[in-house]
Amino acid sequence: MTDERTxxxxxxxxxxxxxxxxxxxxSGTHVVWGEGDLxxxxxxxxxxxxxxxxxxxxxxVGPSGEVLNEWLATTGIDRxxxxxxNTIKHWATSLNERGRRVNRTPKTSExxxxxxxIEGELTIVAPKILVCIGAPSAQAIIDKKFKITESRGQWxxxxxxxxxxxxxxxxYLIRLRAADVAAYDAAWAQVLDDFRAVAERAGELNIDLN
Ligand code: URA
Numbered sequence: 001m002t003d004e005r006t007x008x009x010x011x012x013x014x015x016x017x018x019x020x021x022x023x024x025x026x027s028g029t030h031v032v033w034g035e036g037d038l039x040x041x042x043x044x045x046x047x048x049x050x051x052x053x054x055x056x057x058x059x060x061v062g063p064s065g066e067v068l069n070e071w072l073a074t075t076g077i078d079r080x081x082x083x084x085x086n087t088i089k090h091w092a093t094s095l096n097e098r099g100r101r102v103n104r105t106p107k108t109s110e111x112x113x114x115x116x117x118i119e120g121e122l123t124i125v126a127p128k129i130l131v132c133i134g135a136p137s138a139q140a141i142i143d144k145k146f147k148i149t150e151s152r153g154q155w156x157x158x159x160x161x162x163x164x165x166x167x168x169x170x171x172y173l174i175r176l177r178a179a180d181v182a183a184y185d186a187a188w189a190q191v192l193d194d195f196r197a198v199a200e201r202a203g204e205l206n207i208d209l210n
Contacts, residue, residue, distance in 0.1 A: 005038040005124055012120045016089060022113035024090035030057035034085030034121050041207040042198065043083040043127040043162075044068075045118065045137045047169060050103050054091035059084050067170035068133070075195035077209045083125045087137045088114040103171070111140050122160055128205055130162045131198055134169030142166060153194045155201070163201055167194035 013033050019025055032049035035058060044060075052062025060068050072079050088110050093101040106114075118140070122130075132138040138146040142156045142164055151166065158164040168191050176184040202209045 003038075008124045009038055009121070012117070012124065016117045016120075019089065019114075019117070021116075022090075022110045024088065024092060024110055027054075027090055027093065029054035029091045031089045032057055032059050032086060032091075033089065034083055035059060036079070036083040037081055038083065038125060040081060040083040040125055041127050041205070042077075042081070042129040042131065042202060042209060043085065043122070043125055044131045044133055045141060046084070046086045046133045047136045047171075048086045048088035048106050049091045050171070051091065051101070059086055063174060064170035067173060071170075071191055071195050074192060075199055077195060077199055081209050083121070083127060085118060085121055087111055087118060087140045089117055106136050108144075111136060115140065119159070122158075122162075126160070128162055128207065129198060129201055130158045130164040131195075132164060132166035134166075134172070138166035153190065153197065155197075165194060165197060165201075167191050 016033060017031050019031065032053045046060060046064070049059065050062050050064060052065070053059055059065070069079065088106045092104050092106045092110060094104040096102045130141060132141050135146065135148045138148060141158055146166065148166060148168060152168060153165065156164045168187055173184060173187055173191070176187055199209055
C-alpha cells in the first residue's frame with residue numbers, strides 16, 4: 001500500500017524535477033533528489049551533487065559517497081535507515097583551465113532558491129536528527145555564518161526543533177589526504193566522533209540505525 005509520505009514526496013519530487021528557480025537548471029544534468037527511508041528519523045544533508053551524482057540522479061554515489069559509506073559502516077549506521085539529501089539539487093560547476101566542468105561551492109542565491117525543496121523534505125520525512133555534511137549545508141540549516149572547523153561536532157537546533165550536528169564534507173577529506181596526511185588522519189577521527197555522537201543521540205531517542 002502506498003502511504004501518505006510516499007504520495008507527498010512523489011508530488012514534491014515531480015515539482016522539484018521541473019525547478020527553474022535558479023540558473024543551475026540550465027546545466028542539462030539531472031535533478032538529484034533525496035532518497036532513502038521516508039520514515040527515517042535521521043536525515044543527512046550534503047552540499048550538492050557532484051559529477052557522478054548528476055549522471056546517476058542519486059545522492060552520494062561518487063567518490064564522496066564512498067567515503068560517506070565508510071564513515072557510516074565504521075560507526076554502525078545503516079545507510080538504508082536514513083533519508084539522504086542535499087542543500088542544492090543540481091550539480092554546481094565551473095570550468096577549469098582545460099574547459100572541463102568541475103564542482104564548485106553553491107552560491108548563496110542557489111542555496112536560497114533550492115531551500116523550498118529541503119524544507120519540503122523536512123516536513124514530509126520529519127526527522128528528529130539532522131546531520132549537515134559540509135559548510136553550505138550547516139550554513140543553510142544552522143546559521144549562515146557557521147564555520148565547520150570551529151563548530152563541527154556540537155549539537156544545535158534545526159528549523160523544526162530537530163537535533164542538528166555538522167561535520168566535515170568527504171571532499172574536504174579527499175583533498176586533505178593528498179595535501180597533509182596528519183591533518184587528514186585527525187579530521188577523519190573527528191568525523192568518526194561526530195557520527196558516533198549521532199549514533200549515541202539516536203540511541204537516546206530510541207531510533208534504530210543498525
Ligand atoms: N557531495 C554532496 O554534498 N552530495 C552528494 O550527493 C555528492 C557529493
